Amino acid sequence: MKERTLLLLKPDAVMRGLIGRIITRFESKGFKIVGLKMIHISKDLSKDHYAHLTAKPFYPDLEKFMTENPVVAMVLEGKEAVEVIRNIVGPTNASKAAGGTIRGDFSNSTSRNIIHASDSKETAVKEVARFFKKEELHDYKLVSESFLYASDE
Ligand code: UDP
Ligand code: MG
Numbered sequence: 001m002k003e004r005t006l007l008l009l010k011p012d013a014v015m016r017g018l019i020g021r022i023i024t025r026f027e028s029k030g031f032k033i034v035g036l037k038m039i040h041i042s043k044d045l046s047k048d049h050y051a052h053l054t055a056k057p058f059y060p061d062l063e064k065f066m067t068e069n070p071v072v073a074m075v076l077e078g079k080e081a082v083e084v085i086r087n088i089v090g091p092t093n094a095s096k097a098a099g100g101t102i103r104g105d106f107s108n109s110t111s112r113n114i115i116h117a118s119d120s121k122e123t124a125v126k127e128v129a130r131f132f133k134k135e136e137l138h139d140y141k142l143v144s145e146s147f148l149y150a151s152d153e
Pocket of ligand 1: 066
Protein backbone atom coordinates (compact mmCIF):
# COMPACT_ATOMS: atom_id res chain seq x y z
CA MET A 1 0.00 0.00 0.00
CA LYS A 2 1.14 3.51 -0.83
CA GLU A 3 2.12 5.38 2.35
CA ARG A 4 3.77 8.62 3.40
CA THR A 5 6.39 8.91 6.14
CA LEU A 6 8.40 11.69 7.79
CA LEU A 7 12.18 11.85 7.70
CA LEU A 8 14.55 14.30 9.34
CA LEU A 9 18.14 14.51 8.17
CA LYS A 10 19.51 15.45 11.57
CA PRO A 11 22.03 18.25 12.21
CA ASP A 12 24.97 15.81 12.06
CA ALA A 13 23.97 14.84 8.49
CA VAL A 14 23.65 18.51 7.51
CA MET A 15 26.91 19.61 9.19
CA ARG A 16 28.82 16.66 7.70
CA GLY A 17 27.63 17.41 4.16
CA LEU A 18 25.68 14.17 3.71
CA ILE A 19 22.30 15.54 2.56
CA GLY A 20 22.67 14.65 -1.12
CA ARG A 21 24.09 11.18 -0.55
CA ILE A 22 21.23 10.30 1.80
CA ILE A 23 18.42 11.65 -0.38
CA THR A 24 19.86 9.80 -3.38
CA ARG A 25 19.36 6.47 -1.62
CA PHE A 26 15.64 7.05 -1.22
CA GLU A 27 15.23 8.32 -4.79
CA SER A 28 17.11 5.27 -6.09
CA LYS A 29 14.77 2.94 -4.20
CA GLY A 30 11.82 4.60 -5.95
CA PHE A 31 10.44 6.78 -3.19
CA LYS A 32 8.85 10.06 -4.27
CA ILE A 33 9.76 13.25 -2.40
CA VAL A 34 6.42 14.96 -1.74
CA GLY A 35 7.70 17.50 0.82
CA LEU A 36 11.20 18.91 1.44
CA LYS A 37 12.54 21.86 3.45
CA MET A 38 15.39 22.96 5.70
CA ILE A 39 14.21 24.10 9.12
CA HIS A 40 15.52 25.02 12.53
CA ILE A 41 13.77 22.91 15.18
CA SER A 42 12.61 24.91 18.23
CA LYS A 43 12.81 23.52 21.78
CA ASP A 44 9.00 23.21 21.84
CA LEU A 45 8.95 21.28 18.56
CA SER A 46 11.72 19.00 19.88
CA LYS A 47 9.67 18.31 23.02
CA ASP A 48 6.58 17.46 20.91
CA HIS A 49 8.51 15.27 18.49
CA TYR A 50 10.40 13.44 21.23
CA ALA A 51 7.56 13.46 23.81
CA HIS A 52 8.23 9.77 24.56
CA LEU A 53 11.81 10.63 25.56
CA THR A 54 11.67 13.93 27.48
CA ALA A 55 12.06 12.13 30.85
CA LYS A 56 15.17 10.19 29.73
CA PRO A 57 18.58 11.23 31.05
CA PHE A 58 19.86 11.81 27.50
CA TYR A 59 16.99 14.15 26.53
CA PRO A 60 18.81 17.46 27.34
CA ASP A 61 21.69 16.46 25.05
CA LEU A 62 19.24 15.32 22.36
CA GLU A 63 17.33 18.61 22.49
CA LYS A 64 20.54 20.67 22.34
CA PHE A 65 21.80 18.62 19.40
CA MET A 66 18.51 18.78 17.46
CA THR A 67 17.96 22.53 17.98
CA GLU A 68 21.50 23.91 17.56
CA ASN A 69 21.78 23.48 13.79
CA PRO A 70 19.31 23.04 10.91
CA VAL A 71 17.71 19.79 9.80
CA VAL A 72 16.27 18.76 6.44
CA ALA A 73 12.67 17.63 6.85
CA MET A 74 11.24 15.43 4.15
CA VAL A 75 8.07 13.48 3.39
CA LEU A 76 8.52 10.43 1.19
CA GLU A 77 5.79 8.44 -0.51
CA GLY A 78 5.81 4.91 -1.85
CA LYS A 79 4.88 1.29 -1.31
CA GLU A 80 5.03 0.35 2.40
CA ALA A 81 7.10 3.49 2.93
CA VAL A 82 7.11 3.40 6.75
CA GLU A 83 8.53 -0.10 7.18
CA VAL A 84 10.78 -0.10 4.12
CA ILE A 85 12.34 3.23 5.10
CA ARG A 86 12.91 2.18 8.74
CA ASN A 87 14.81 -0.80 7.33
CA ILE A 88 16.87 1.42 5.02
CA VAL A 89 17.64 3.70 8.01
CA GLY A 90 18.74 0.88 10.36
CA PRO A 91 18.48 0.52 14.15
CA THR A 92 18.84 3.42 16.62
CA ASN A 93 22.30 2.29 17.78
CA ALA A 94 24.30 2.79 14.60
CA SER A 95 27.12 0.63 16.00
CA LYS A 96 24.76 -2.31 15.56
CA ALA A 97 23.43 -1.19 12.16
CA ALA A 98 24.29 -3.37 9.17
CA GLY A 99 26.40 -2.00 6.33
CA GLY A 100 24.13 -0.81 3.56
CA THR A 101 21.78 0.91 5.98
CA ILE A 102 22.14 4.69 6.32
CA ARG A 103 23.04 4.53 10.01
CA GLY A 104 25.33 1.55 9.36
CA ASP A 105 27.21 3.39 6.63
CA PHE A 106 27.42 6.91 8.07
CA SER A 107 27.42 6.65 11.89
CA ASN A 108 28.82 4.63 14.80
CA SER A 109 26.74 6.32 17.50
CA THR A 110 23.34 6.06 19.22
CA SER A 111 22.87 9.79 19.72
CA ARG A 112 24.45 11.16 16.52
CA ASN A 113 22.72 8.73 14.20
CA ILE A 114 22.12 10.93 11.14
CA ILE A 115 18.44 10.47 10.45
CA HIS A 116 14.94 10.13 11.88
CA ALA A 117 12.15 8.11 10.25
CA SER A 118 8.60 7.55 11.55
CA ASP A 119 8.28 4.19 13.33
CA SER A 120 4.65 3.24 12.50
CA LYS A 121 1.84 4.23 10.16
CA GLU A 122 0.03 6.02 13.01
CA THR A 123 3.17 7.93 14.04
CA ALA A 124 3.86 8.82 10.40
CA VAL A 125 0.47 10.52 9.99
CA LYS A 126 1.04 12.56 13.18
CA GLU A 127 4.65 13.44 12.33
CA VAL A 128 3.91 14.51 8.75
CA ALA A 129 1.20 16.85 10.10
CA ARG A 130 3.55 18.14 12.83
CA PHE A 131 6.25 19.20 10.37
CA PHE A 132 4.37 20.04 7.14
CA LYS A 133 1.35 22.16 6.26
CA LYS A 134 -1.01 20.70 3.64
CA GLU A 135 0.15 23.22 1.03
CA GLU A 136 3.77 22.13 1.54
CA LEU A 137 2.96 18.61 0.33
CA HIS A 138 2.79 17.98 -3.40
CA ASP A 139 0.84 15.50 -5.51
CA TYR A 140 2.57 14.59 -8.76
CA LYS A 141 3.48 11.50 -10.73
CA LEU A 142 7.08 10.38 -11.23
CA VAL A 143 7.80 9.58 -14.88
CA SER A 144 9.41 6.37 -13.60
CA GLU A 145 6.29 5.22 -11.71
CA SER A 146 5.11 2.67 -14.28
CA PHE A 147 8.55 1.01 -14.12
CA LEU A 148 8.78 0.98 -10.32
CA TYR A 149 5.68 -1.10 -9.58
CA ALA A 150 3.45 -3.61 -11.34
CA SER A 151 -0.18 -2.53 -11.81
CA ASP A 152 -1.40 -4.77 -8.95
CA GLU A 153 1.16 -3.53 -6.38
N1 UDP B 1 18.73 8.67 21.57
C1 UDP B 1 19.88 8.96 22.30
N2 UDP B 1 20.32 8.05 23.23
C2 UDP B 1 19.64 6.89 23.47
C3 UDP B 1 18.48 6.60 22.73
C4 UDP B 1 18.06 7.52 21.79
O1 UDP B 1 20.50 10.01 22.10
O2 UDP B 1 20.07 6.11 24.33
C5 UDP B 1 18.29 9.64 20.55
C6 UDP B 1 18.73 9.22 19.15
O3 UDP B 1 19.02 10.40 18.42
C7 UDP B 1 17.47 8.56 18.61
C8 UDP B 1 16.40 9.46 19.21
O4 UDP B 1 16.86 9.72 20.52
O5 UDP B 1 17.46 8.50 17.20
C9 UDP B 1 15.01 8.86 19.24
O6 UDP B 1 15.04 7.63 19.93
P1 UDP B 1 14.16 6.41 19.43
O7 UDP B 1 14.23 5.35 20.48
O8 UDP B 1 12.81 6.90 19.01
O9 UDP B 1 15.00 5.87 18.16
P2 UDP B 1 14.79 6.00 16.58
O10 UDP B 1 13.30 5.91 16.33
O11 UDP B 1 15.37 7.32 16.15
O12 UDP B 1 15.54 4.84 16.00
MG1 MG C 1 11.73 6.89 17.22
